[in-house]
Amino acid sequence: MNMVVLTKGVPDFREGQVSFDEDGHLERGETPTVMNPNDEHALEAALQTKVRQGGTVSVMSMGPPGYGDVLREAMESVYADDLYLLSDREMAAADTWATAITIATALEEMEPSPDLVFAGFKTADGETGHAGPQTCWAYGMPIVTHVVSLEIDPDEERLRAKRLVEGDIEEIETVETSLPAFVVADPEFEPSYRRAEHRLRHRDLREETRERAADHEEHMTVWDHADLNLDPDYIGLDGSPTVVSSVDPIPKAPAEREATMVDPERDEEMRQVFEEMAPLAGGE
């Protein structure tokens, strides 16, 4: 089973990490780049498949050379075998369309060709959720989105997945498709290791990967547009049909509730809290 996980480096939007300027614009230089949080679920789905079925996992990303660290992070969490970075000025400032064309071409370039491609459910910066399905369309394979659990039948070359219908955990359907296929893991994806042999293999992989990740650059292939035989007019900014006319910061929502600070040491203040809360406990 040859698997590829697509990942993206995004600004670390966690409190304390992210910086905005006075106008509310992201200060890219001041904000560290991390692996897109949703991609973790894609990595987990790939790892589960590798542990259960064996095979190799490659992690692929498109971005500046500095994305090597993001790929190393991905390598550590998915115990990946090798890394692919699509990095080239011509690829820069691509919208999801141009990104999809680039990645799909890279997937075609891979030897041996992938049986399964995994991606997370939308990135934390663009939040479009388009790049995955567009890549899949450009490459030409079936896609299963919002996957919460996954079984592979390598002999029959089929996958069976449980997926959320309308993104709702209340409604789950089971779908089957042939391989190769594209799987978008939902944040609700839960890897399951119910056999000791799987957990032992998981442990082996972790130990193997620790050594590999230490010099991850040895395992990284960097491709530019020439390597992929891509026409610069169809990738990057030039190949992006999306036009960004302006960016407006999202205004802060006005606070609807009023906060009162109380000192827990002061009985009188705690009594007020109690009196405020007592009616709620009564179901009112």
Added chain:
Amino acid sequence: MTERERYEAVVVGAGPGGAAAAAVLARNDVETLVLERGVEAGSKNVSGGLLYAEESAPYAIDDLFPGFREAATERPVTDYYLHNLAGDRVETFDITDLHEHDTEWSDAVLRRKMDSWLAERVHELTRETGGGLLTGVRVNGLLREGGEIVGVTCDELDPIEADLVVAADGVNSELARDAGLMDWEEPEEWFQGVKAVVDMPEGAIDDRFGLDGDEGEAHLFSGDLFEGVRGGGFLYTNEDTLSIGTVFHLDSLVAEEAEPHELLDALLTHPLLARWLDDGYEEFEYAAKLVPDSKKVAHPSPHEARLVLVGDAAGQMQAQGPIIKGMNHAVTAGALAAEAFSEARSRNDPDAAGDLYERKLRDEGVMKKLRPPRYRAVRALAEHDPVTDALDAVLESPVGRFGVRALGDRLETLYGSPFLSMMVPDTRTPYVTLPTVIAEELGERIGGENDVDPPDLADRIGDLTYDVDVGNPHIEVDDDSFAASGDAVTACPVSARDFGGGCYREETVRTNGDERTVVSLDTQPCVECGTCAVVADTDWEHPRGGKGVEFRQG
């Protein structure tokens, strides 16, 4: 449906007993899977802290795991003292000779460090057989087919079949109870220990005990400082910390309604301890453990079909007078069980492993140490209240006191006798009356103030690490009446009367004009010692793999 997983041997629990069993199995090319419920081996384990290698035992842990002492233990015990206490009078006996009897070496240990080191070796050894060691997996029962034991069931994994199941799952072994081999019925069959691992400033242990870095001490304490509860205290020197604890007969704790943490504080704040501790006293960890009394519960036939019990799971914890040995017996038993299985397997009769294991325990002299025949004779005579009362009355009378004075130094020699230590009855005489009289008659007053201010129970609980399995309590109270379960309020080491932050609380419930005193339980602060399984009416299980308390020292 995929096929059921199967290993030749499944070892449940990665303490010293499980580690020894797994190592010997692996060396005999038995495909061995080790399942440990803690997030790491040692995270669920507590012991007072002395590990012995006996000259007469067929196995010692450093033979099975080369480099063990260098990597996994603390200081060796080079001097051993017993302190008889009465008020501020102390009479100290040097019992190093007794300690060294049949002892190849003896080291203080901290279980997190020791067991996690062992687990790494065990994983390497067993992985080569096709098995390995997994943490965070709780085995919750025996897998049976047509009434026969064929493997184990787990919380985290699908059922696993095995030709041999080694239950090394500790004092509260759920497998031993599933098989009906052990129970939690009688408080007099158990001890309960609590322990503080105490931080010491750099160099303080060498300075205050007068030691070189490669020397260590053990101290025992008995007398009148524990409110008449039968038991005693201990202090062992680790590399940079001290293990200080108290161990009491559980029936006595219950009868006296004593609070275990207060008894520990009584030791910590005794004037004698002021020579080692000061107002900078700081605890790394408070822990507790139920300890089986092998004299009463060591199972003479610890096996059932494919299941064998080793270590605490089989009640193999020897506590006779000042001799306290558990881990070494677990190592021997684990290794013997593994040996028995490999021999039985090579004769194409793996089901004979249990009987062979039982024979080996007997032939190698293990059972004789765990259940000494001499103790049985003494018990028949001495463990009756009228006898105890008479003996105590004599000891405390002018006649007895004269006898103690007349014996003088010879008492130290008598205390150092391995022969006599086998016969110490479980009454208040040896634990309380005799040491008190000895200290009163022969002891010297010790001056000085003890400035130790031990943390209260809330702080001790607050310092522990828990991964709470919210909404899934592992213990349930079956009968919440105070008569059935009230003893847990005091006996539980993380509960106390008039303390709301512990596991067990006494509550008054008014319904329809009726007033009833009941016991309520919150398992969040639980240290998984098992005390309440014995003294209260509970449905007791371990938490799921990786959940519950996580000891950093142990």
